[in-house]
Amino acid sequence: MADPSSYRPKPGQIPDSPGVYRFRDEHRRVIYVGKAKSLRQRLANYFQDLAGLHPRTRTMVTTAASVEWTVVATEVEALQLEYSWIKEYDPRFNVKYRDDKSYPYLAVTLNEQFPRVQVMRGAKKKGVRYFGPYGHAWAIRETVDLMLRVFPVRTCSAGVFKNAARTGRPCLLGYIGKCSAPCVGRITPEEHRELADDFCDFMAGRTGTYIRRLEKDMMAAAEEMEYERAARLRDDVEALKRAMEKSAVVLADATDADLIAVAEDELEAAVQIFHVRGGRVRGQRGWVTDKVEAVDTAGLVEHALQQLYGEETGDSVPKEVLVPALPEDPESVSQWLAGRRGSQVSLRIPQRGDKKDLMVTVQRNAQQALGLHKTKRASDLTTRSRALEEISEALGLDTAPLRIECFDISHLQGDDVVASMVVFEDGLVRKSEYRRFQIKGFEGQDDVRSMHEVIGRRFRRYLQEKERTGEWEEAPAPADTVADPGAGAVPGVPARDADPFDNEPREDDGRPKRFAYPPQLVVVDGGQPQVAAAKRALDELGIDDIAVCGLAKRLEEVWLPDDDDPVVLPRSSEGLYLLQRVRDEAHRFAITYQRAKRAKRIRSSPLDAVVGLGETRKQALIKHFGSVKKLKQATIDEICEVPGIGRRTAESVAVALASTTPAAPAVNTATGEIIEEDDGGSAP
Numbered sequence: 001m002a003d004p005s006s007y008r009p010k011p012g013q014i015p016d017s018p019g020v021y022r023f024r025d026e027h028r029r030v031i032y033v034g035k036a037k038s039l040r041q042r043l044a045n046y047f048q049d050l051a052g053l054h055p056r057t058r059t060m061v062t063t064a065a066s067v068e069w070t071v072v073a074t075e076v077e078a079l080q081l082e083y084s085w086i087k088e089y090d091p092r093f094n095v096k097y098r099d100d101k102s103y104p105y106l107a108v109t110l111n112e113q114f115p116r117v118q119v120m121r122g123a124k125k126k127g128v129r130y131f132g133p134y135g136h137a138w139a140i141r142e143t144v145d146l147m148l149r150v151f152p153v154r155t156c157s158a159g160v161f162k163n164a165a166r167t168g169r170p171c172l173l174g175y176i177g178k179c180s181a182p183c184v185g186r187i188t189p190e191e192h193r194e195l196a197d198d199f200c201d202f203m204a205g206r207t208g209t210y211i212r213r214l215e216k217d218m219m220a221a222a223e224e225m226e227y228e229r230a231a232r233l234r235d236d237v238e239a240l241k242r243a244m245e246k247s248a249v250v251l252a253d254a255t256d257a258d259l260i261a262v263a264e265d266e267l268e269a270a271v272q273i274f275h276v277r278g279g280r281v282r283g284q285r286g287w288v289t290d291k292v293e294a295v296d297t298a299g300l301v302e303h304a305l306q307q308l309y310g311e312e313t314g315d316s317v318p319k320e321v322l323v324p325a326l327p328e329d330p331e332s333v334s335q336w337l338a339g340r341r342g343s344q345v346s347l348r349i350p351q352r353g354d355k356k357d358l359m360v361t362v363q364r365n366a367q368q369a370l371g372l373h374k375t376k377r378a379s380d381l382t383t384r385s386r387a388l389e390e391i392s393e394a395l396g397l398d399t400a401p402l403r404i405e406c407f408d409i410s411h412l413q414g415d416d417v418v419a420s421m422v423v424f425e426d427g428l429v430r431k432s433e434y435r436r437f438q439i440k441g442f443e444g445q446d447d448v449r450s451m452h453e454v455i456g457r458r459f460r461r462y463l464q465e466k467e468r469t470g471e472w473e474e475a476p477a478p479a480d481t482v483a484d485p486g487a488g489a490v491p492g493v494p495a496r497d498a499d500p501f502d503n504e505p506r507e508d509d510g511r512p513k514r515f516a517y518p519p520q521l522v523v524v525d526g527g528q529p530q531v532a533a534a535k536r537a538l539d540e541l542g543i544d545d546i547a548v549c550g551l552a553k554r555l556e557e558v559w560l561p562d563d564d565d566p567v568v569l570p571r572s573s574e575g576l577y578l579l580q581r582v583r584d585e586a587h588r589f590a591i592t593y594q595r596a597k598r599a600k601r602i603r604s605s606p607l608d609a610v611v612g613l614g615e616t617r618k619q620a621l622i623k624h625f626g627s628v629k630k631l632k633q634a635t636i637d638e639i640c641e642v643p644g645i646g647r648r649t650a651e652s653v654a655v656a657l658a659s660t661t662p663a664a665p666a667v668n669t670a671t672g673e674i675i676e677e678d679d680g681g682s683a684p
Contacts, residue, residue: 390575
């Protein structure tokens with residue numbers, strides 16, 4: 001690990017002008033490429049105190065052994081040079097998007113004497129017109145099959161074409177009218193190229209004019225009583241309309257735009273692009289990348305633009321590019337895009353209307369792509385095994401943690417404080433073992449104290465089960481230990497009220513469904529304070545064979561008990577990825593429970609306190625009297641008039657409503673009058 005001060009440039013040596021810089025390691029390999037408006041200001045950020053750097057940046061500067069730069073005239077030139085160097089050196093610390101598949105394009109080989117329509121993948125070739133990309137090759141073939149009726153362009157390979165020219169007999173497509181058969185001279189090269197140009201114009205979105213022209217020719221043929229020709233033109237129009245239906249109309253007819261959306265978490269990001277031409281979605285593609293450098297959404301967008309348009313020119317760069325966040329220097333990026341296209345390019349964030357609605361769809365696709373990528377990654381057995389091994393090595397465990405339990409605290413400004421426990425076994429979720437907690441030991445907001453309570457309650461039950469089943473030999477109980485009702489005293493467990501889990505549902509053999517099995521690793525959502533609280537709870541119970549760690553969300557640092565410095569796992573580590581999934585699942589489970597609990601409290605009614613009064617009879621009471629307020633004013637005899645309500649139930653209702661504290665009256669601040677409100681909407 002190198003000390004950045006050993007290769008830091010001397011003061012005044014770095015120019016204060018736009019440029020591109022490269023960090024190299026000890027083997028002279030380029031590990032990072034960046035650009036800046038001011039090289040002096042940007043590079044100074046890398047040579048500050050290591051403790052103030054982002055973990056990813058800290059790893060990069062300690063891996064590097066030297067830095068060099070190149071001065072350019074403008075920021076646009078810096079953008080172009082940065083892209084060229086990233087493509088040339090493939091630096092390990094730069095964001096590099098990788099296609100989640102090799103997308104097929106519909107290609108027209110205009111560089112040949114007789115242009116050919118075909119499916120193409122891979123690098124683009126000069127002189128070939130591309131449309132797409134498409135999600136599947138069969139989608140291209142279906143579209144081409146419909147359009148060949150109107151535009152009978154050659155689709156055969158060079159070998160088939162030469163063989164037909166040699167024998168003087170066209171292929172099957174030539175006989176059925178889906179090829180103009182230039183191989184046997186049925187059409188001249190000029191006429192065939194005109195067909196290919198019309199095909200390209202139609203695919204480029206200029207559809208309305210061509211269809212209207214065919215319809216006009218069809219009507220003229222019908223008026224001249226050339227019914228066979230009119231019928232053929234009618235079928236041509238229907239074929240083109242069916243081909244157009246393959247891509248949905250989403251924007252105005254003249255709109256040519258690319259919409260880019262980003263879904264990201266702390267470790268990875270997914271990008272989705274919708275290509276809209278002539279108001280229709282003509283193609284879609286997506287990338288996934290590891291966030292190996294400290295980059296925000298704007299930076300991810302800029303990298304995506306470089307990847308998408310770095311080698312494109314002309315109409316391949318649309319008139320409009322819609323993004324979720326603008327790059328750091330949007331003017332320079334817009335100029336760079338305009339230079340690639342040869343005309344002005346609008347780079348902006350959609351604010352309203354159809355374009356914003358379509359951006360929501362693109363964003364949803366990006367979220368799904370990221371989720372699918374994570375699911376595929378998590379389901380791989382080899383990957384899970386490597387993740388468990390990395391966790392074991394990083395935390396100094398004797399064995400891989402085959403069972404991991406993670407705890408998280410959730411509340412809303414100190415109200416409805418709850419906790420969650422999620423379980424991963426062999427790197428996979430075990431939802432049947434999940435558990436929810438209500439914090440009962442105190443009121444208010446204190447995440448550390450809440451974590452201590454939850455860990456203590458969970459493992460107190462574990463010790464009770466070990467003793468009950470005879471798996472743990474009982475030792476003399478200390479003086480401050482009492483028997484928990486229904487469970488027996490547990491050595492080392494301080495005296496306390498009945499455990500809230502004594503009503504835990506049990507299996508046929510008497511064992512509880514949960515809490516019977518200990519984890520090898522306890523993960524808490526938080527840093528040093530939460531980890532210390534969890535460890536203290538285990539120590540109080542005499543448990544010393546379960547490892548504890550915490551994952552702090554801000555920098556994804558792993559904290560261990562009694563350590564002043566965190567364990568920093570590599571950003572590409574499968575172990576860190578698994579810990580993050582465990583932590584995020586615990587957070588999701590906790591916040592879902594907290595929201596449900598809060599919603600239930602908001603919907604609560606004084607009638608909930610009446611034992612034996614179900615929802616049907618509650619609704620009958622409210623419907624009969626109109627509101628809880630009017631029900632509260634009713635006599636017992638009047639309540640008995642409600643169908644299904646007996647005298648005993650009516651008395652219980654009256655007692656429950658009489659015991660409720662009336663709310664403070666509302667006051668009209670303008671007049672000082674008390675407002676009499678009818679709470680007819682307060683149904684349970």
